[in-house]
Amino acid sequence: MMARLVRAAQDPIGPLAPTRITLTVDGEPVEGVLGQTLAGVMLSADTVAWRSTSFRDKPRGAFCGIGVCFDCLVVVNGQRDVRACQRRAAPGDVVEFHRDMPLSTPEERP
Amino acid sequence: MTEVLVIGSGPAGLAAACAARALGRRVVLLDASDYVGGQYWRHLPPERPARREAVLHHGWSRFQAMSQALERDPLCEIVTSAHVWAIDAGRVHVMVGEADGAGREARTYAAAAVVFATGAFDRALPIPGWDLPGVFTAGGAQALAKGERVAVGQRVVVAGSGPFLLPVASSLVQAGSTVVGVYEASHLAHLARQWTARPWQLLATPAKLLELAHYASVHVKNRIPYATGRAVTAIHGGQRVESVTISAIDETWRPIPGGDVVVAADAVCLGHGFTPRVELPIAAGCRLDARRFVQVDEHQRTSVAAFYAAGEITGIGGVDLSLSEGTIAGHMAAGGHLEDRALRDARARRDALRSFAERLERAHRIGENWTDWLSDETIVCRCEEVSVGRLRSVAETSRSSGLRSLKLQSRAGLGACQGRMCGRSVETILAAAAPGGHLIDESTTDRRPIATPIRLAELAFGNDKSVEK
Amino acid sequence: MDVTIVDRGPAAGGTSAAGEGNLLVSDKGPGAELELAKYSLDLWRSLVGSLEDELGSAFAPVEYDPKGGVVAASSASDAEALFRFAEAQRGVGVDARTLSVAEALALEPELSPAIAAAVFYPHDAQVQPAVASEALLASARAAGTRVLTGTAITGALRDSGGRLIGVTTTNGSISADDVVVAAGPWSGDVARLLGGVLHVGPRKGLLLVTTRMAHRVLHKVYDTSYVGAVQSDSSALQTSSVIESTAAGTVLIGSSRQDVGFDDRIDVAVLRAIAANAIRLMPFLADAMVMRAYGGFRPFSRDHLPIIGPDLDVPGLWYATGHEGAGIGLAPATAELLTALLLGEPTSIAVEAFLPGRASLVGTA
């Protein structure tokens, strides 16, 4: 494990028992904790990339963590362009990844 | 009618709200986050209680005193999840609800006075490989540690410039990560020159020194290597960070040949200073100063009547300066006088801390030859994936010296973050490639009339429930 | 000819970088401007190819896209008016194909099924206007044109007889046999500096930009109010929908027309009106994320026609301006007409309607 949630037993802040929630991330059920952002849920599971870029098809995840870089965008319950680091996870959320590559070009022009 | 509207609830905004309330004014405090506290006091949500959260923070009791006083106060309305997206003709337009949600509640505020306290975000210079997953801004790693209890990696490299790298490393250690090293780009000799230039000035800011001393002790205790004159100049990995190149650099930040080492790491935290969040003040017509922070006078007044600014949007100086400026801005916005007793302390501290901040800034200023570590393939604009080579090529082929045209030709800065991440680096690279070595239009990458994205339907049907009490 | 271009800013930093790059015949009724547009669109078609050949692949793409335009009417009466308009256009050789709702939806699937009818204009096209301007400039430079940016015109250079023989600038004076004012909405000011009288005003327009999405807007899509607005004299706020996707995947949503001088602040009420119109036309856009608003000032003349040709009173002073919301589309034809006039050669199409001395301008001056 690389990115992860701080282990409760070793955490100097002495966390109390959290409420577990389940969401669907990229088709798989993922466990999270109530109060986490979507980025928090994914990073806790060592998912560091959840978007592929539109021109070069490169993996991206969170970068700035505070809502200014827009690298962490996900699709939440069908809504595109949601910043994962800003949106709190709600039980049952369905999170999909933006995969717009390759940018489709308009076909069928008469 | 709202008497004082405060935008941003970090140290500056909280202090401003408290000061305005102390003069009896009705206050509305808006913040886009779900909780007050800003970057400095970013904390866990109430759904995740802990016995000793204070150990992660400095000045936690001050934060609690301010935020609880405001929360209990019936004449202060705190609106969180309040995304201020536009300002026109003095009206402040807000969407209240989930970040990037749909169908949020639209509100428009008109206030007798507005205090901008929207803070700043980390500047990270482009580096080959900085777009790999596992690279974070230093503040981002900090925010994830404090606000999520997420450790961004197991073996983490912290690099950039400025004293802010120290608390980031401390937070990582507290989150259980191994900090491979903290690499400060400025040279020790340069730092020493700046820090000892006027040692008596440091005496006026003991709290700041104590805080730095605390971080230093954490570093000693955890044996975190701290090196100066070093920079991360390349980040390697396939799908995520695997290792980084750390280079010796000269005083202009040019890599010194033969001075590279490669170290294994699974995360990198970059912080080369801060960029203020100035889009709302710009939309309101406020002037920026030569360093491109919001220009304020002694009263914390901006160039536009009834608009005040405080905290990191007026200059980077840390939490104590933000608090002092906030106090003064809130007091003045509430109709107080500069000479009032209530401001005596805040003014003295502000003036002392500002000179401290100026020394910090001089000490950690970005070296002009950082661009030497770029290669043609290095991505500068992360959103539109525009490389250094592309920027230079549009400048060369069009021979344009206009930022707007060069942005449109290259697409740099036109993506989702609207140039927040790359803007100033793009300007630097384009200016160097432009005829005569500079850009001549008045356009900058700071202007963003839509301060935070909004769905078209929210815009169309945001039937403006004007809040005027 | 030996040519020098002078701009107080950088190149492509004025209106040409602050609008859209629609190259349209669809919005013009029979008349001189439509003839100019038809001719200009033909020129654009060959121009983009030769610019690309000349400038090479390192130059930013001009993003010429002859995608065609769909104009949709929202009510039966609008449809009737639109069909009449299209009929008249067909009469002068415009390819304007009337569509049933089903045909329109087949062509542009995200159009609102509530539309009453539509007309398809296969010859409507678009370019990236700032890049197109830079490409034209680069080509001119290669042909020997001198380009002085960061140099503002400050006044006239005259001989002892008072004849205009050049300009003074912030970087010294430049002598010239002829001076052409093509300063967009600022043309009136520059003309005045040179002793001419020219009425060109700014007509503000705002646009919205969405984040990137998979292409779902296949053609240029407008509502019928666009047709009315272009030729309108009203100074009140008007908005009409113009929706187009760009090569980068963003969608541009326009636009407004407002006479408020050079006030460049963004007015939220205007943005709301633009957004509401767009959703009516293409409902899927309701969820689209708007990340930017921008705009500029269309240079408009009193009779809403471009002003191309010599000043009536000042020998040596020429104009190429007043194109309002069509200056990108009309640029190549304007250049051809102006060049022919300067050389005293016959023009390829009739120029009388655009001459500065025409009755519709002089009469009201």
Ligand SMILES: Cc1cc2nc3c(=O)[nH]c(=O)nc-3n(C[C@H](O)[C@H](O)[C@H](O)COP(=O)(O)OP(=O)(O)OC[C@H]3O[C@@H](n4cnc5c(N)ncnc54)[C@H](O)[C@@H]3O)c2cc1C
């Ligand atoms: C990610 C990050 C972490 C940091 N961590 C530390 C640290 O641990 N230690 C340290 O000494 N310094 C830290 N800093 C530096 C820190 O910014 C300052 O010391 C201090 O927080 C500045 O206070 P402020 O009130 O000016 O701004 P901030 O604390 O940044 O507060 C600004 C507030 O404005 C809100 N806001 C911004 N734009 C809008 C909008 N359009 N609509 C509504 N609300 C808006 C933000 O949500 C935020 O809450 C950090 C900086 C960053 C960027």
Ligand SMILES: Cc1cc2nc3c(=O)[nH]c(=O)nc-3n(C[C@H](O)[C@H](O)[C@H](O)COP(=O)(O)OP(=O)(O)OC[C@H]3O[C@@H](n4cnc5c(N)ncnc54)[C@H](O)[C@@H]3O)c2cc1C
């Ligand atoms: C919102 C909007 C949407 C639009 N959409 C379209 C569209 O889809 N299709 C289309 O064809 N057209 C469109 N237009 C119109 C089009 O952009 C203009 O007609 C065209 O750009 C005008 O070009 P220009 O070269 O005349 O003026 P500009 O591009 O404004 O150039 C004038 C130049 O003169 C310079 N100047 C001014 N004063 C001086 C001085 N004293 N000395 C030296 N230089 C000076 C300026 O710096 C500037 O660079 C739109 C316009 C707007 C605002």
Ligand code: FES
């Ligand atoms: S990580 Fe930067 S916006 Fe979410």
